[in-house]
Amino acid sequence: DAGVIQSPRHEVTEMGQEVTLRCKPISGHNSLFWYRQTMMRGLELLIYFNNNVPIDDSGMPEDRFSAKMPNASFSTLKIQPSEPRDSAVYFCASSPLTGTEAFFGQGTRLTVV
Amino acid sequence: GNSVTQMEGPVTLSEEAFLTINCTYTATGYPSLFWYVQYPGEGLQLLLKATKADDKGSNKGFEATYRKETTSFHLEKGSVQVSDSAVYFCALSDRSGNTPLVFGKGTRLSVIA
Numbered sequence: 001d002a003g004v005i006q007s008p009r010h011e012v013t014e015m016g017q018e019v020t021l022r023c024k025p026i027s028g029h030n031s032l033f034w035y036r037q038t039m040m041r042g043l044e045l046l047i048y049f050n051n052n053v054p055i056d057d058s059g060m061p062e063d064r065f066s067a068k069m070p071n072a073s074f075s076t077l078k079i080q081p082s083e084p085r086d087s088a089v090y091f092c093a094s095s096p097l098t099g100t101e102a103f104f105g106q107g108t109r110l111t112v113v
Numbered sequence: 114g115n116s117v118t119q120m121e122g123p124v125t126l127s128e129e130a131f132l133t134i135n136c137t138y139t140a141t142g143y144p145s146l147f148w149y150v151q152y153p154g155e156g157l158q159l160l161l162k163a164t165k166a167d168d169k170g171s172n173k174g175f176e177a178t179y180r181k182e183t184t185s186f187h188l189e190k191g192s193v194q195v196s197d198s199a200v201y202f203c204a205l206s207d208r209s210g211n212t213p214l215v216f217g218k219g220t221r222l223s224v225i226a
Contacts, residue, residue, distance in 0.1 A: 099145075
């Protein structure tokens with residue numbers, strides 16, 4: 001398996017623009033997680049899904065952030081409108097079940113100018 | 114709730130030095146314990162794990178023993194290399210199948226030649 005695949009690897013956008021990050025989890029994994037990593041806050045869990053259903057989105061910082069998982073092989077994290085403080089590395093991870101070993105993607109480095 | 118506490122970094126060592134990164138946890142029941150490593154510019158990847166008391170996880174010369182009596186899972190390596198420079202995360206799973214992994218804040222290790 002190719003592992004968790006995220007795209008794009010790097011994104012530079014202007015403040016106010018919409019940003020969409022994409023994730024393809026490992027086939028057969030039932031849980032998917034979105035994390036954000038910054039120097040100031042470290043690694044933060046934003047939202048996670050079980051069987052394509054959002055379970056806990058309490059980590060989503062604001063209403064500007066939304067995430068979807070329309071099927072078992074694809075998820076998106078959208079920021080609209082983006083702000084400079086959203087600049088961070090965003091990771092997607094998947095696991096066979098919630099609470100078991102998580103497999104991380106390479107991350108998307110987002111820069112909002 | 115469940116939590117993981119890691120020693121603050123950064124840790125700077127000379128090549129071939131002995132490494133210990135402390136990790137203690139708070140959890141109900143009998144969690145599974147993990148160490149993840151994040152190399153520069155990459156996502157987190159599982160380094161080793163232990164699923165029950167007194168288990169020793171090992172990989173790439175790293176070891177950690179699940180100590181229930183001290184609620185600890187310290188990471189050790191006898192002789193570090195420059196290529197071990199990375200951020201190390203301790204994590205736990207309560208194995209309920211209902212909650213994601215809980216991560217520590219990470220410890221940055223720099224190994225100098």
